[in-house]
Amino acid sequence: GQTREHALLAYTLGVKQLIVAVNKMDTTKWSEDRFNEIVKEVSNFIKKVGYNPKTVPFVPISGFNGDNMIDVSSNCPWYKGWEKETKTKVTGKTLLDAIDNIDPPSRPTDKPLRL
Numbered sequence: 001g002q003t004r005e006h007a008l009l010a011y012t013l014g015v016k017q018l019i020v021a022v023n024k025m026d027t028t029k030w031s032e033d034r035f036n037e038i039v040k041e042v043s044n045f046i047k048k049v050g051y052n053p054k055t056v057p058f059v060p061i062s063g064f065n066g067d068n069m070i071d072v073s074s075n076c077p078w079y080k081g082w083e084k085e086t087k088t089k090v091t092g093k094t095l096l097d098a099i100d101n102i103d104p105p106s107r108p109t110d111k112p113l114r115l
Contacts, residue, residue: 004045011049016105018046018056019098025076026062032078035060057082057098069095 010018020042028034035058043053060068060076067073072093081093090101 003042004049007046007049007051011051017102018051019095019102020046020056020058021063021095021098022058022060023063025060026065026067030060030073030075032076035076035079052085054085057084057092057101059093059095059098061095068093 007018020039022035022038025031025035039058042058043056046056047053059082060073060079062068062073062075067075068079073079079093081091082098084090084098084101086103092098092101
């Protein structure tokens with residue numbers, strides 16, 4: 001539904017990097033099976049849209065409780081962290097780690113101004 005539309009829109013608008021935060025993990029009692037099911041499903045359709053799932057970190061979070069957003073959560077001991085293939089391999093555990101590891105876009109300062 002909506003997630004598919006957002007992925008398609010992001011790709012169409014030229015968004016090159018994606019982070020998938022799997023929210024509301026507290027409602028599933030931090031189920032590893034549910035997380036893996038979502039990762040598999042979302043990986044399939046972002047691949048169809050045009051993204052490479054190996055370059056997309058998947059992070060289980062609970063926005064309501066703030067779990068695994070800034071600090072590593074003790075609620076998901078099964079979660080070993082995300083891995084993202086870029087020019088170098090990047091790893092992390094939290095949403096903040098994923099945000100911090102976004103590659104900054106190139107800024108062609110030597111070229112004329114475009115509006």
